[in-house]
Amino acid sequence: MTGVREVGRFHFGGPIPGNPDFLLATRDDRVLGPTRVLVAVRSNLGATPSDPTKIPGAIVSIDPRGSGDGKPVIVPADLARLDQHAGAAVQLYSAQIDAYRNDFNSPSALTAKLTGVVGPRYISINDAFGRPWIANAPDGLSGPGTITVLDPNGVPLANPPSADAGGVFAGWETNRREVPIGRPNTWFGKLLNYRKSGQLTPGALTTGALGTAFLGASPDGTGFAVFAAVTAEGSLVQIHVQDGVDGLADPGTIKVSRSAGDDPGVVGMAFNWTPNRILYVADPGENTLDALELSDDTRQFRITKRRKIALGAFDHPVDIAPATAEVANPLFSSLTTLSGGSDLYVANRGNGTILRLDQDGRLLARAQISIPNEGAIGADRLQAIATSADGQHIWATITGAIQGFPGQDGALIELPAFDRDGIFDAKMPSQDVLTENDLVSQGKVDFETEYTAKTGLGQLFNASSCATCHPGPGGASTDAIHFARRIAHMDPATGRVELLVQGSSPVAGRFVRRGGETMKAPLPRDANVVSLRAPPLLFGIARIDDIPDSVIAAQAVAKGDGIKGHPNYVIDTEGKTRIGRYGWKADKATLSDMVASALAIEIGDTDAARPNRGGPSNVVATMTAFLHQMTPERAGKP
DSSP: OOOEEEOOOOOBTBTTTTSHHHHHTTSTTSTTOTTOEEEEESSOTTSOOSOTTSOOOEEEEEOTTTTSSSOOOOOOTTGGGSOOOTTOSEEEEEESSGGGBGGGTOTTSTTTTOBSOSSEEEEEEOTTTSOEEEEEOTTTTSSOOEEEEBOTTSSBOSSOSOTTTTTEEEBTTTBOOEEEOSOOOSHHHHHTOEEEOOOSSOOOBOSOEEEEEEEEEOTTTTOOEEEEEEETTSOEEEEETTTEEEEEEOTTSSOOOSSTTOOOSOOOEEEEOSSSOEEEEEETTTTEEEEEEEEEOSSSEEEEEEEEEOOTTOSSEEEEEESSEEOSOTTTOEEEEEOTTOOEEEEETTTTEEEEEOTTOOEEEEEEOEETTTEEOOTTOEEEEEEOTTSSEEEEEEEEEETTEEEEEEEEEEEEOEETTEEOOSSOOOGGGSOHHHHHHHHHHHHHOOOOGGGTOOSEESOSSHHHHSHHHHSOOOOGGGSEEEEEEEOTTTOOEEOOTTSSSSEEOSEEEETTEEEEOOOOTTOOEEEEEOOOOOTTGGGGGGSOHHHHHHTOSOOSSSOOOOOOEEEOTTSOEEEOOBSTTSOBSSHHHHHHHHIIIIIOOGGGGOSSOSHHHHHHHHHHHHHHTOOGGGTTOO
């Protein structure tokens, strides 16, 4: 086993929730269920390889709950030959098999004969508006690598933006060949928008791809996803799903191996998107981490600064994972993306330890991986790590025999998350033990509580409490410093107004924490449209939840004045399609969704949006209960 990644929840607006067949694959019992774990294995699991000259491999989907009997989950050696069915603890997602070749959807692609999985090393998933991406090393550390984009059926994506690549970017074949001319807003303009071009920055997947991470939407305004990848020669590339591969850093930027013949297995990557764009990359050969600050030239990403993080506790660091991954933002959501201010976990292959450090490189905690009846796993067994979407668990892949499981070479193990205060309690308190009165009372306390950096205040925020902008609580502040700054960029030539890709939302935070101090936050440099929005009154806001969808839909008709609205259908947190009711564009289905979003955007507490967490999740529940009893009749009353 090599790479590992929990699937997470795909955001509405992307291609998977928008396709009914694809959406079915994200149910709990299906291959891309949100809490299932994808693991890369170098075996075809009983099936005939599509190309016997290449390294076999498969991506396996595992339900960590198993069969519900508490017994370890065993991956059958002949899984690819077994009947796949919903609900199975182990399911095959994709493999180096003819059925998963690129020509299934893209017969004219330059990489049509390649499979989406071949010698797989690493997994990253665009939960924001895309799909799973796989880094492959078909010939090990030598020979060209591939980065592939898979649909929920495990086949390279259908209707691909790139005719050259389809869903498989490989070697030199799928390098960029054209560039956009502008940012047209009509279909005809988009049709004529491209001209032939060489690469913007030289680079290619010349050797095996050992790691990949989601960077977000392209800065060229097309809205297409871009992923970074690290190759076995130590170069970095960026893959635009429509336009192909450009370079990002030269060969040798990362020293992949400790010595000749050493194969690190994976080279981990994690992306911090706010307030600064930083790509963290493991550097096993140098025994360091690289922190690469990114900017863009409106067409592609560029590295503007490189910082080395060196610690005495490093021992062949091969993988990185966010301690708190970005799950809430619909532009950057991915379990290879750090939420605001998140720490990092680092996997030491040399001694089987996992470190937790902050983004400045300060060591916060160290944990030794041990297995029951065996003790510490020792050197060169730890392969890769990933964090669960709720931040409570770490998934790790290890190699070697496991006592009590003859014939099994390697395992996926579940570990508790940890910080400087110790390991996390896997059994978080249940919020349904609280009475309704308890929820309301605690919600008022939470609403008025001043957040601090230790209790969830983000690096970028508008206020440190809800009551600051909604005094009373529940009113609306008339102080302009509490008005939200809604920002955008207007193209001076076309007049088109576009949201800023770098922002966490259309709202620009008022304050930023830097070096222990709080100061006024500057506007993003690209923002040339700013609209001040007064915070609304909250009395009676919960009643919008009570309006049936049918009543809202019935009003979306022409009324003789030339104006006709239309409902915004969204997917709520339970996976149900509903009419949106809250937010700037009615993009939140329920009041609780809106509360979680407000905590993330206005205060910077992105943890509050997480499901199934005892602490932050309760904040959403208590505040929602508090707002439900805040009727118009209570306006002005304590």
